Each structure stands twice: as structure tokens, then as C-alpha cells.
Amino acid sequence: MGIEVGDHIVARLQEWGVEQVFAYPGDGIGGLVAAFGRAGRPAFVQTRHEEMAAFAATGFAKFSGRIGVCAATSGPGAIHLLNGLYDAKLDHAPVLALVGQTARGARGVGFQQEIDLQSLFKDVASEYLVEIDAPDQLPAALDRAIRVAMTRSAPAVVIVPADVQQEQFRPPEVGFGHVGSSPPGDLHEARALPPREDIAAAAELLNHCTRPAILIGQGARGAADEVFAVAERLGAGVAKALLGKDVLPDDIPFVTGSIGLLGTRPSYEMMRDCDALLIVGSNFPYTQFLPEPGTAKAVQIDADGTRIGMRYPTEVNLIGDAASTLSALTEQLSTDRDPSWRDQIEKNVASWWETVERQAMIDADPVNPMRVVWELSNRLPEGAIVTADSGSSTTWYARCLRLRHGMRGSLSGTLASMGAAVPYAIGAKFAHPDRPVIALVGDGAMQMNGLTELLTIRRYRDRWPDQRLVVCVFHNNDLNQVTWELRAMSGAPKFTDSQALPDVSYAEIASAEGLTAIAVDRPEEVGPAWGQALSAGEPVLLDVRCDPEVPPIPPHATLEQIEHTAAAVLRGDPNAWHLLVQGAKTKARELFR
Incomplete structure (x- = not known):
């Protein structure tokens, strides 16, 4: 049959x-x-x-x-x-x-x-x-x-x-008009290597620069060691596009962190001052955060030639596998470098992390959302996987989270869709059932679809040898990212009918769905709550009531953005005074270090 x-x-x-x-x-x-x-x-x-x-x-x-x-x-x-x-x-x-x-x-x-x-x-x-x-x-x-x-x-x-x-399956016949198929098997990625003369041209360009910078994206994930080796040879710093956040650990002294609106000051400063840029596996779209055209010569490495030269004018293009190409390039790079450029980058990075810690510890009403991620960074278990949603919580993931070696992180990067973090976390647990997973989710995304997927977590938890899956909700009753975009980009005050969310207890809902839940509404509770959740050995929801007026200030706020935000305040933003106080305190911790 x-x-x-x-x-x-x-x-x-x-x-x-x-x-x-x-x-x-x-x-x-x-x-x-x-x-x-x-x-x-x-x-x-x-x-x-x-x-x-x-x-x-x-x-x-x-x-x-x-x-x-x-x-x-x-x-x-x-x-x-x-x-x-x-x-x-x-x-x-x-x-x-x-x-x-x-x-x-x-x-x-x-x-x-x-x-x-x-x-x-x-x-x-x-x-x-x-x-x-x-x-x-x-x-x-x-x-x-x-x-x-x-x-x-x-x-x-x-x-x-x-x-x-429901039809009976019949294998394809042999003959004209019929197509068979080979048995399934492993698919190994082709290790394409650019022509030797192109690699030599890239080395020549990079050997004559004095202030090199490297930008990596997710296309460099299989080439972390090779990126590190090139950075060491060049004395360069390494900035990371959002999807490449987990390619290199954040505790490497010359890794400047994320770049762009959600990025860090040392990444901004390195791009501003560099004279050469090596782009590896990245299609980062926000060109205003790259060097001014003409101030830096650029080399780009990508396996897909259609992405070459899309974001920044490049002098040398290397179409090939990132690891193989970087390995061949490293052999031709000089090690005779003035250390002052790298020294300044490492000084900026160290200063930045001190600034982030100070900003995270600023008092807020009730909890500073930066502190939520900073306290997590200090407690991340080995091998952790972190997913992030789209919203203001993405900013704190990008800037404040320090991933160490072997840790992974991702989000809906290019589409930037709300509602991806919890199902991503479920997918991560099926991919690595023996590793802890943390989802960082705004309350807007949680109301959109995250609450229902808690039932999926409860249903399949017994299939995971390590049941640690922590869903952290940034509970601020505001569609916060859009609120700040209205202020900074349009000069419009917060429109409550559009931006305010119904207030619910996510901890009570999670408990009703059969999960352990912890409610946090005081700053001093944040660290212990993370410790409790990560040591529970089971899925846990953290419901952290956060201050929506802690500003996600870009690494270099433009005059136009400042003017628009001021206009929003003057036009009757419902939280104008508190917004000004929190913004002033946050910026002061960055300027007066």
C-alpha cells in the first residue's frame, strides 16, 4: 500500500x-x-x-x-x-x-x-x-x-x-517531462575568494591609512576570528550594525558597539574621524552615521555583489566569503602602526561604558529602563541568547547590553516588526534547548501578540532540558518609540489617544497562564529580580514598570532633533516637565564624566 x-x-x-x-x-x-x-x-x-x-x-x-x-x-x-x-x-x-x-x-x-x-x-x-x-x-x-x-x-x-x-504519492517517472531529485544532504557554503590583485589593492589602501575603522554586520558572523585578526593588524576599532551585535563580544576593548540612531558615542566618533573604512558583511542603511564621503577611503567585503557600494563610495570591492577573504587580506597587512589611534578608541570605549552605567543608575519614575538592561548584562549566564523587540527597548538592547563570547542576540532588524521577540525566543529554545534565552519586549509588542505566546512557552517547556526562558516586559503604558519619534522628528507632542496603552498587570496575566511571574516597580528590585528569574530553572515573566520619559538620545543629537523636541514640549506635551528633567539628567551624565 x-x-x-x-x-x-x-x-x-x-x-x-x-x-x-x-x-x-x-x-x-x-x-x-x-x-x-x-x-x-x-x-x-x-x-x-x-x-x-x-x-x-x-x-x-x-x-x-x-x-x-x-x-x-x-x-x-x-x-x-x-x-x-x-x-x-x-x-x-x-x-x-x-x-x-x-x-x-x-x-x-x-x-x-x-x-x-x-x-x-x-x-x-x-x-x-x-x-x-x-x-x-x-x-x-x-x-x-x-x-x-x-x-x-x-x-x-x-x-x-x-x-x-491526500492523493497517493507516486515517484516521478523516468523520461522526458519528468524530473527526479537527488537525496537530501548537507549544504556547504561556497568559500569564494576574490582575485589576488583585488586583495592586494585592498591591503595597499589599508596599509597607507593611519586611522582605520571596521564596520561589521551579520555577514561577518562566521568570520569573528578573522575580523579580530585584521583589527589587530590595522590597529582599528570595530563598530557593529544592529544585526551584527553578537558577531564580536562587547568586552573587547576596541569594539565600539552599535552604530546609528541606536548606537554608541565611540562608534560615532570613530566614523567621524577615520581615514579608512573596511565594511564586512553589512548593508547598514543610515549613511549619516558613516564617514563623510571623501574623508575616508573604503573597502567592502560581501558574498553578494549586489550589495557592494550601496551605502558608501568604495575604492576596492571584494566579493567573496568573509572569513576566507579576511584571512587572505591579513597576510598582506602591515603591523607597523602608530598606536595612538587605537589607544584613543579604547579610551573612548572605556569612558562610554562608564557613562552608560551612570545613565542607567539615574533615578526615574519608577524604574529607569536603561537599568533593566544594564543589570541584565551583569548577570547574563554563559551561552545566553537574547532576543529584542522593535520599540524603545531596542535602543537599550543595542546600547546597554554587553554580550560576551559565545552569546547570541537578534531581532527583526530590517523589517523592524513589532511582536518578533517572544516567537524568536521560542525558535531559539528549539534551536538550542540547553541554553538560556531572554526576550526583551516592550508592552506594546506584548499586548500585540506576546501574551498569547506565553501559552506556547508553557506548552513546550518540558521539551527543553534547560527551561530558562525569561520574558522581560518594559511596562511604561506608552508606544514609546513612536512617541519619541513624534517629538524628535516632527516636533509634535505626545498624542495620548494614539500612544497610550491600556494598563494591565503582565505578571498577573502570566501567572494566570501558568508561568512564574515577578513584578518590579522599584529600582533596587531590578538586579535581584533578574537573579531570581535566571536561577529559577523555568520560564519566568518579568513585569518591570519603567519611566517612559527616559530619552533614547542618539550618540550625536542634531540641532534639528533638539529643536523639534523643544517644540513638542512648548506645544503642550502632557509630560513636558518630567521629560525635560530626565533628558537633562541623562545628557549631564554623558557630558560631565
């Missing part, structure tokens, strides 16, 4: 080493769901919403380096996947989405849940999108989807109509 198409898909996922699929069921994938039930593996991980399934798959892919898989039913289920899949597309994460569709015989007559899935997914799955019309399209279509997702670091979508899932 043969097997159904759904059974074949599940068996093929097993052959590819897929251990779980993040999904939400529906009759559009009824045959696939039944096949998961018969097989027992991969595990069917039921999230509370299809968008969360796609985010969890993206988080899994980012933290494991393997393909993340999600599944959804036809119609609304398919639509719900889009946001998480766009996150994978823009941050270059390999994700496979299995999507149901209305039965073939019912199409074209306005049947329930029939939508044009080819049009829906053609942009987000531009690297690979296929609909299975006949069983013998498999396994070639599924195999290719996985190979494309992995090699292109992109989402791929396989649409399987409901009736096809």
Missing part, C-alpha cells in the same frame, strides 16, 4: 533533518496535519497564530543556521504568514513555508478561502515559489525549495492544494 502526498512531505522533511515545524492547523492543510500525526516527527509545534509560526521559524533559522519551517492553512492562514516571512526575507534567514490551498476542483468559482496565493507570495518568496499540481512534482519541488532557501538565505514557499495532500 502506498503513502499519501502529505506523508511523503513529512518523510522528506525528516530526511532533511527538520526536527520541528511551527504551524497552526486548518482544513487547507488537513492532509499534512494528519501526516504529522501519523509520523510523530518532525514535531508539530502549535503556535497561537500563523504570524508567530513564521517568526518562530525565522528565529530558529537565525540562531541555528539551519532551515526554519512553518506551515499554514489556505486563505487567512496563508495571509498571516506574510509578516514573519518578510522578516526572513529582509534579514536573510532560510525559511520554508508549507501552505495549503483550496482543492483544485473548487477553484475559480469563489469557493471559501480561495485567494491567489501565487500573487500573494510572489514578492516575499521571489527566490522560490511553487504550487504542487501533481504528486510526481515531489520530491524535486520540495528539495529545491529547501536548497534555494539555504543557499540564498531566503524564504521559499511550497503551496499544496488540499486534495493533492
